[in-house]
Amino acid sequence: xxxxxxxxxxxxxxxxxxxxxxxxxxxxxxxxxxxxxxxxxxxxxxxxxxxxxxxxxxxxxxxxxxxxxxxxxxxxxxxxxxxxxxxxxxxxxxxxxxxxxxxxxxxxxxxxxxxxxxxxxx
Amino acid sequence: xxxxxxxxxxxxxxxxxxxxxxxxxxxxxxxxxxxxxxxxxxxxxxxxxxxxxxxxxxxxxxxxxxxxxxxxxxxxxxxxxxxxxxxxxxxxxxxxxxxxxxxxxxx
Numbered sequence: 001x002x003x004x005x006x007x008x009x010x011x012x013x014x015x016x017x018x019x020x021x022x023x024x025x026x027x028x029x030x031x032x033x034x035x036x037x038x039x040x041x042x043x044x045x046x047x048x049x050x051x052x053x054x055x056x057x058x059x060x061x062x063x064x065x066x067x068x069x070x071x072x073x074x075x076x077x078x079x080x081x082x083x084x085x086x087x088x089x090x091x092x093x094x095x096x097x098x099x100x101x102x103x104x105x106x107x108x109x110x111x112x113x114x115x116x117x118x119x120x121x122x
Numbered sequence: 123x124x125x126x127x128x129x130x131x132x133x134x135x136x137x138x139x140x141x142x143x144x145x146x147x148x149x150x151x152x153x154x155x156x157x158x159x160x161x162x163x164x165x166x167x168x169x170x171x172x173x174x175x176x177x178x179x180x181x182x183x184x185x186x187x188x189x190x191x192x193x194x195x196x197x198x199x200x201x202x203x204x205x206x207x208x209x210x211x212x213x214x215x216x217x218x219x220x221x222x223x224x225x226x227x228x229x
Contacts, residue, residue, distance in 0.1 A: 108157075
């Protein structure tokens with residue numbers, strides 16, 4: 001069965017950096033686009049970043065553009081997100097999620113991890 | 123940037139039909155998806171591409187999308203359907219966009 005397991009969250013000071021990982025299993029990881037989506041405490045979902053199946057196309061929300069990068073290692077079935085210049089407003093649970101359709105971006109995100117909590121605080 | 127607007131809350135009696143709306147400019151020209159998130163859990167895709175139910179999603183969940191509004195309909199609502207529901211669409215500029223979420227209360 002499909003499993004997505006995030007790790008790397010923690011407490012970091014404003015201006016600091018953190019690297020999140022998402023280990024995938026149970027599906028052809030190298031064939032699907034992958035996303036990071038976050039949810040601030042008590043708030044709604046916010047899409048953060050996307051990487052295409054082979055890593056050539058990457059998109060970011062305006063709120064993180066220039067500070068966050070997304071990458072993947074298809075040989076290790078792992079998705080990453082490097083977060084730099086962190087701000088207090090980046091505090092959230094970060095979910096990795098899989099595209100439902102390997103050939104379109106319209107079908108939604110059909111599997112989600114359990115999330116990893118990032119807290120930015122001094 | 124593209125925005126999707128949902129009502130903050132909807133209430134429904136058990137066994138009745140719940141309707142949750144999502145509005146956005148020319149949303150009917152895009153595909154809408156819907157997610158269910160129960161307290162303390164990760165989101166679950168319940169409707170894909172306006173009206174397609176992923177495997178394992180009960181038939182009482184259905185969707186439609188026309189004009190500026192997408193709609194999630196839950197027929198014969200059960201207590202287990204109480205959750206937050208989010209619509210989502212893809213826009214060429216903003217890319218993946220989520221609505222603010224609707225808290226469905228079954229009472």
